[in-house]
Amino acid sequence: MAIRRILIANRGEIAARIIRSCRALNIEVVLAVSSADRDGEPARQADRVVCIGSAKSADSYLNAAAIVHAAVATGADAIHPGYGFLSERAVLPQLCARAGIVFIGPTADQIVAVGDKLRARAAAETANVPVVPGGAANSPEEAEAVARKISMPLLVKAVGGGGGRGLKLVERLEDLPKMLDLAAAEAGAAFGDVRVYLEHYIGCGRHVEVQVLGDGEGRVIQLGERDCSVQRRYQKLIEETPAPCLSAALRESLQQAAVRFAERIGYLSAGTVEFIVDAQREAFYFLEMNARIQVEHPVTEAVTGIDLIAEQIAIADGGGLRLQSEVRNLGCAIECRVNAEDYRNDFRPSPGRVRDVSWPSGEGIRVDTHIVGGSSIPPFYDSLIAKIIAKGRDRASALARLRAAIGATHISGVHSNLGFHRAALDDPEFQAGGVDTGFVARLYARRPDLSEQRTAGAAHG
Amino acid sequence: MTLTAADVAEIMRLVEQSKFDELNLEIDGIKLTLRRAGASTTQDTPDAVGAVGAAAQCEPAVPVDASLQDIISPMLGTFYRAPKPGSAPFVKIGSVVHEDSVIAIIEVMKLMNTVRAGAKGVITQILPADETLVEFGEVLMRMRKDP
DSSP states (O other), rough: OOOOOEEEOOOOHHHHHHHHHHHHHHOOOEEEGGGTTTTTTHHHHSEEEEEEEEGGGGGTOOOHHHHHHHHHHOOOOOEEESOOOTTTTTHHHHHHHHTTTTSSSSSSHHHHHHHHHHHHHHHHHHOOOOSSSSOOOOHHHHHHHHHHHOOEEEEEETOOOOOOTOOOOEGGGGGGGHHHHHHHHHHHHHOOOOOOEEEETTOOOEEEEEEEEEEEEEEEEEEEEEEEEETTTTEEEEESOOOOOOHHHHHHHOOOOOHHHHHTOEEEEEEEEEEEETTTEEEEEEEEESSSTTTTTTHHHHHOOOOHHHHHHHHHHHHOOOOOGGGGOOSEEEEEEESSSTTTTTTOOOEEEEOOEEEETTEEEEEOOOOOOOOOEEETSSOEEEEEEEESSHHHHHHHHHHHHHHTTTTEEEEOOOOHHHHHOOOOOOHHHHOOHHHHHHHHHHHHGGGOOOOTTTOOO | OOOOHHHHHHHHHHHSSSSEEEEEEEEEEEEEEEETSOOOOOSSSSGGGGGGSSEEOOOOSOOOOOOEEEEOSSSEEEESSSSSSOOOSOOTTTTTOTTOEEEEEEEETEEEEEEOOOSEEEEEEEEEEEEEEEEEEEEEEEEEEEE
């Protein structure tokens, strides 16, 4: 191994998660922190901590020059970007290349290619991967022409990025100009790119994605799919693998489509190809590729036994890619994202100091977190505080373990969405499996108690 | 009462003329330690002991004195005391600075950023070694501001 020391340019649970793989591989860790994260749990676990900037992300976790400088100055061989922040910005691998630092992830060109959603659509079409009917909307006239060609309703989406930002639903053609302006403004603010495009809106689709690993030379393997349909405003809350209630033929088609797409762009490292699936019609469409490790990667690790962070490091280090025949998916895994937010109050973020916390443990249970009693949750970053993952030999046993695990989790001092997870896992529709992205709205309609505001001052999970 | 730079200079002159090696003075939360060079020292910042006869060092036990100020690194980078290798440093202990005086350079990925004193006064301590990594928020220097 040439990589002996890795600088982690991220925070929170994913920083702690990457540290764990580095420990197992006997790799030293330098953690780049903002001034708000100096005293956090990942900082305590790292071999060395360097403060790269103020609490504001733009100054610290988005400050590529400071991050690469810190890597050079601390003798790190490589940078792991985690997810979010700079993980899908070409500037980080570009600066790494200039400084002789290995970037653990895809190439800058690949980040640009999949980051431009229109280019990614074109690549999908070339790879014979179906895309949702749609097209570019560079002018109001072009947009209207595309909108008339594809049927209503439609989505205005940002060319420059995903994650729900710059995304607008249009149900009537006369609303299109207004929504184009809104989406462009949001996209410009979020991604520095005002370009938008249109896609037909598939109302009750399922969000299914395929985990891939590529060697950068055209060979790609897949590690199965994940169903992430339990979402609220495009933010995933529960993920599982395998995707329930899919025909074997559809599952196989999805996996092969993901591999074709990644092969087409000669993808390097770990990535995820996202699809929207219409299970009734046995149809699926390419949405986008995420060129990074994803939040929900642990469910794939649970059923394959493969450490995806270690695979990323091995590929970046020239250690090559394992064979498809080495990948065996066994059993089922489900993950709940625990967020510091008030699910009774429009999921409003609830930063602050955690008083006490008890995380679950036991057979088949994994908890990825950076939160211990007394941890502070700064208001500057996302509200994810833990991922609780349960594995079982089948979906029923994984679900039973997860329900017990969520029931055994207690957090005080800040609000959390544990109550939401209890309700979701108890719900017969979720238990039956194969829900679409409308599930959370239906759950709230069935369970008025979920929106009952609690009394002021109480802050319990 | 507070000590002015002129007061400190006068006290230094008196100590230098005296037969004492060390003076410890505490007034209103200000702690002034003067120690003659060559005297045994318990200070952990030896480079702050000046080369000229008696060294003046204004080290508060607790930073209660509003006239003492830290100069904080505004960014992570490599700390340079001089504009280029071999040339004289921007400032030394005892250098008189004003708000806009450049006191150091911090280099981030070959980009040179100047750090300014931010206040008028005298540099009393320089903490990082030259050409080493400094972090965001790290104390680079301490100074005594002019009243």
